[in-house]
Amino acid sequence: MSDIIRVLVAKPGLDSHDRGAKVVARAYRDAGMEVVYTGLHQTPEQVVEAAVQEDVDVVAISILSGAHDVLVPRIVNLLRERGRGDVLVLVGGVVPEEDIPALEQAGVARVFGPGSRLEEIVEFTRRCVRGQG
Amino acid sequence: MDLIPRLLAGESPALARAITLVENQHPDARELVARLYPHTGQARVIGITGPPGVGKSTLTDQLAVRFRQEGMPVGVVAVDPTSPFTGGAILGDRLRMTRAAGDPGVFIRSLATRGQLGGLSRATGDVIKLMDAAGRRLILLETVGTGQAEIDVMNYAHTTVVVAAPGLGDEIQAIKAGIMEIGDVFVVNKADREGADRTVAELEMMLDMAPDRGGDAWKPRVLRTVARDGTGVDEVLREVKAHWGHLEQAGRLQVWRRRQAEFELAGMVRSLAAARLLEWAHQTGVWAEVRDRVVERSLDPCAGAELLLREYREAFGRRAAKSPGTAGRRGEV
Ligand code: B12
Ligand SMILES: Nc1nc2c(ncn2[C@@H]2O[C@H](COP(=O)(O)OP(=O)(O)OP(=O)(O)O)[C@@H](O)[C@H]2O)c(=O)[nH]1
Ligand SMILES: [Mg+2]
Numbered sequence: 001m002s003d004i005i006r007v008l009v010a011k012p013g014l015d016s017h018d019r020g021a022k023v024v025a026r027a028y029r030d031a032g033m034e035v036v037y038t039g040l041h042q043t044p045e046q047v048v049e050a051a052v053q054e055d056v057d058v059v060a061i062s063i064l065s066g067a068h069d070v071l072v073p074r075i076v077n078l079l080r081e082r083g084r085g086d087v088l089v090l091v092g093g094v095v096p097e098e099d100i101p102a103l104e105q106a107g108v109a110r111v112f113g114p115g116s117r118l119e120e121i122v123e124f125t126r127r128c129v130r131g132q133g
Numbered sequence: 134m135d136l137i138p139r140l141l142a143g144e145s146p147a148l149a150r151a152i153t154l155v156e157n158q159h160p161d162a163r164e165l166v167a168r169l170y171p172h173t174g175q176a177r178v179i180g181i182t183g184p185p186g187v188g189k190s191t192l193t194d195q196l197a198v199r200f201r202q203e204g205m206p207v208g209v210v211a212v213d214p215t216s217p218f219t220g221g222a223i224l225g226d227r228l229r230m231t232r233a234a235g236d237p238g239v240f241i242r243s244l245a246t247r248g249q250l251g252g253l254s255r256a257t258g259d260v261i262k263l264m265d266a267a268g269r270r271l272i273l274l275e276t277v278g279t280g281q282a283e284i285d286v287m288n289y290a291h292t293t294v295v296v297a298a299p300g301l302g303d304e305i306q307a308i309k310a311g312i313m314e315i316g317d318v319f320v321v322n323k324a325d326r327e328g329a330d331r332t333v334a335e336l337e338m339m340l341d342m343a344p345d346r347g348g349d350a351w352k353p354r355v356l357r358t359v360a361r362d363g364t365g366v367d368e369v370l371r372e373v374k375a376h377w378g379h380l381e382q383a384g385r386l387q388v389w390r391r392r393q394a395e396f397e398l399a400g401m402v403r404s405l406a407a408a409r410l411l412e413w414a415h416q417t418g419v420w421a422e423v424r425d426r427v428v429e430r431s432l433d434p435c436a437g438a439e440l441l442l443r444e445y446r447e448a449f450g451r452r453a454a455k456s457p458g459t460a461g462r463r464g465e466v
Contacts, residue, residue, distance in 0.1 A: 003157045004220070004247075029221035034245050039228040046235060050227065053240055055149035083146050 005033040005129050007058040010047040011040050012075065015065030020093055020114075024060060027118040031126070044071055048078040051087060057129045064093040073106040080107075088128045092116065137168055140267050143206070145240060148267040152242055155259040166259050169266040174390075176208070176265040178272045179373060180290030182252065182312060185278025187298040188322035190229035191360035192369070193273045197233035199370050200271045208269030209233065209241040210261065212254050214277050222246075226275055240269060251285035252276035258397055261289055287315040288396040291389065292376045294318045294369070297336065299328035309339055316353055317376045320369055324357035333357060351379050410445050419444050 009025045011018060018040060025035045036054045038047065051059050059079070061072060072091055079087050091103060092112040100111045109128055112121055136154075139147035154162045179196070181189045190211065197207045211226035224243035233239040242264075244254040253276055254260075264272055276286050287293050295316035297308060319340070321332045336355045356372060358365035380386050414420035423441055426432040432440065 003153075004245075006153075025223055029216065029223050030219050032220040034215075034222045034224060034243075036224045036243050037228055038234070039231065049145075049237055050234065050241075052146050053149050053242055054224075054227075055146075055153045 005058065005126065006054060006056040007033050007035045007060055007125070008047070008051050008054060008056040009035055009037045009060045009062065010042055010050070010075075011038070011062055012042050012044055012047050012071045013063065013065055013067045014041060015063055015067070015093075016040055017064040017093070018062075020064065021062035023118070024062065024092060024121060027122055028060075028125070031122040033125075044074040044078055047075055048082060048084075051079065052082050052084060056087065058088045058090065058125055060125075061089065061091045062093050063091065063095070066094070068093075068095050068103065069099060072103055072108060076107040088125070090121075090125065092121070136165065140169065140263065141172060143268040145237070148240060148263060149242070151263050152256075152260050155263065156244065156247075156254070156256045162259070166262060169262060172266040173262045174265065175268075176261070176270055176272050177292075177377065178261060178274055178290045180274045180276065180286035180293040181296060182276040182286050182293065182315075183278070183296035184298075184301060184308070187278075187296045187301070188358075188360045189275050189278070189296050190226040192294075192296060192320065192322060192358060192366070193226075193275050194230040194233045195358075195360055195363050195366040196370065196373075197230070197239050197273055198236075199366065201233070201236055201238055205271045206269050207233070207239045208261075208264035208267075208272040209239060209275070210244060210257065210264070210272065211241065211275040212244045212246060212252070212257065212277050215245040215247050217248075220247075240264065240267075246277060253285045253289075257285075258289060284312060284315050288393060291380060292317045292373050294320055294373070296320045296322050297332055298323040299326045299332045301332070305332065305335055308336075313339055313343070317351060318369065318372045319353055319355040321355060321357045322360050324365065325359045325361075329357055349383070351376060410441065413445055413448070414441055417448070 007028050009021050011021050021037070025037050028035045036050065036056065038050050047059065059075065061075065063071065068091060076089055079085060089108050090110060090112065091108050095111050095113060103111055110124060136147050136151055140151050151165060154165060181193050183189055193209060197209055200207050209230065213222055213224045213226060215222045222245035224245060227234060227241055227243055230241055234241060242260065244256065244260065246254050249255040261272055261274070274286060274290055293315050295308065295312055297305065298321065319336050321329055321336065333355050340353055340355070354372060356365060356368050358369060360366065380389060419441065423432065423437045427434055427437045
């Protein structure tokens with residue numbers, strides 16, 4: 001399949017740390033993907049509506065505020081409600097080690113913390129999307 | 134194709150998936166568009182074009198909100214450039230459409246140009262049809278930030294809004310050289326910035342110098358806005374509607390529809406005819422023969438192409454007697 005991978009890079013909640021989101025967005029673009037960036041301060045509803053309309057393969061959530069435990073499961077559930085439970089959900093940013101299992105339980109494919117290598121993020125994303133396809 | 138009834142019912146996920154099929158030239162896309170085509174032709178399309186960064190997305194956002202207030206289901210098609218080096222793209226228009234993006238009654242789709250020149254994506258025409266069939270009565274089409282030759286938008290939009298901003302310098306020259314003729318409404322956005330008066334004056338002067346198109350022809354005006362806070366946007370809305378009123382008189386809409394159909398038809402003929410001919414020439418080996426004669430200088434490329442066409446016509450004439458022939462088969466691309 002040569003279809004271009006589409007990614008939504010989302011910053012839900014009140015968090016204004018956007019460097020990581022922008023770095024990851026650029027890495028995806030440089031890897032030949034189409035990236036929709038929604039900007040700061042999105043509600044989970046807005047993130048999911050954008051994911052549906054843009055028909056993305058991946059929702060990449062960047063979150064450094066500590067509110068991941070509430071926002072991320074909400075996004076995953078809304079995606080399922082809208083019939084897009086197939087979307088690959090990734091999380092990056094500052095997430096304490098002990099919170100990761102719960103997020104993975106909720107349906108997040110993987111959590112990438114500070115210092116994650118961009119090549120690895122891109123490679124993992126591509127593998128997951130192509131594997132499903 | 135169970136997408137079709139869901140799309141016709143206006144369901145966003147179905148519309149979104151259909152757009153993806155069309156963008157990726159999926160084998161089902163051709164039939165999808167063919168079956169939905171009878172349900173299209175209802176929507177009004179407003180094109181928003183102009184140099185990079187002048188505020189096209191912000192203005193689109195403001196217009197979308199106003200059409201929603203009038204109860205219209207709105208579709209937005211926002212095109213951004215694909216990187217020629219990586220094939221990837223950052224689709225940043227949605228970022229500036231935060232007011233409209235909060236409303237599920239506004240369906241926003243970001244498209245990358247994927248190598249297409251002209252300011253739009255190759256799929257644009259079909260994406261508009263899909264939104265139209267899904268009941269989006271008002272479609273806003275934002276082009277990439279244009280250089281100067283990107284005028285394809287006029288072939289899809291009933292009304293084209295050309296956006297400029299103060300302090301553009303060279304880009305105003307680009308507008309003069311390229312997109313001046315396609316504007317039905319001109320907007321100088323960022324009117325809160327210094328130099329807006331001058332930009333308005335420059336555009337008005339250019340419009341005054343344009344050839345007179347007759348007594349009842351549409352006369353584009355230059356408006357000013359501050360899209361960031363909404364100042365002047367109501368006036369743009371009024372002007373766009375005035376242009377519709379004009380288009381609806383004296384059979385102009387029918388003329389527009391014919392021109393639009395011809396544009397799409399001619400485009401399809403060009404690509405289909407060329408594809409068929411090339412495929413046939415390669416399969417039969419005629420391609421290699423003609424190529425070698427061009428290499429040897431016994432035929433120039435133009436004469437070579439004419440020879441190919443002639444041979445194709447002859448071969449096709451012979452085969453048509455035996456089989457239903459290529460032209461008789463429907464639904465095949
Ligand atoms: C720079 C910074 C700021 C800048 C932000 C500038 C900006 N526009 O982004 C400023 C100074 C504005 C700032 C402000 C604040 N900050 Co601050 N900030 C940082 C700092 C030092 C670095 C963050 C950064 O930019 N890193 C560089 C980027 C490239 O890395 P990254 O975001 O981690 O991204 C990488 C990975 O995480 C991953 N990734 C990230 N997102 C995604 C998404 C996906 C899908 C994937 C796959 C991967 C991925 O890939 C990237 C590459 O490896 C961190 C500490 C730290 N070391 O993380 C604190 C930190 C995030 N800030 C913190 C705090 C508390 C604040 C403030 C509340 C401070 C205050 N009291 O005012 C404010 C809040 C601002 C707000 N409204 O949100 C805390 C958060 C604590 C928490 N989560 O519980 C941190 C962790 C510091 C700390 N140890 O206390 N901050
Ligand atoms: N001062 C001022 N800034 C504005 C106004 N409208 C938009 N902007 C800002 O101008 C920048 C570009 O706005 P966009 O709407 O993204 O412009 P665009 O023409 O869509 O840009 P491209 O799609 O990249 O070509 C943003 O930072 C906006 O906030 C305005 O009326 N005044
Ligand atoms: Mg834009």
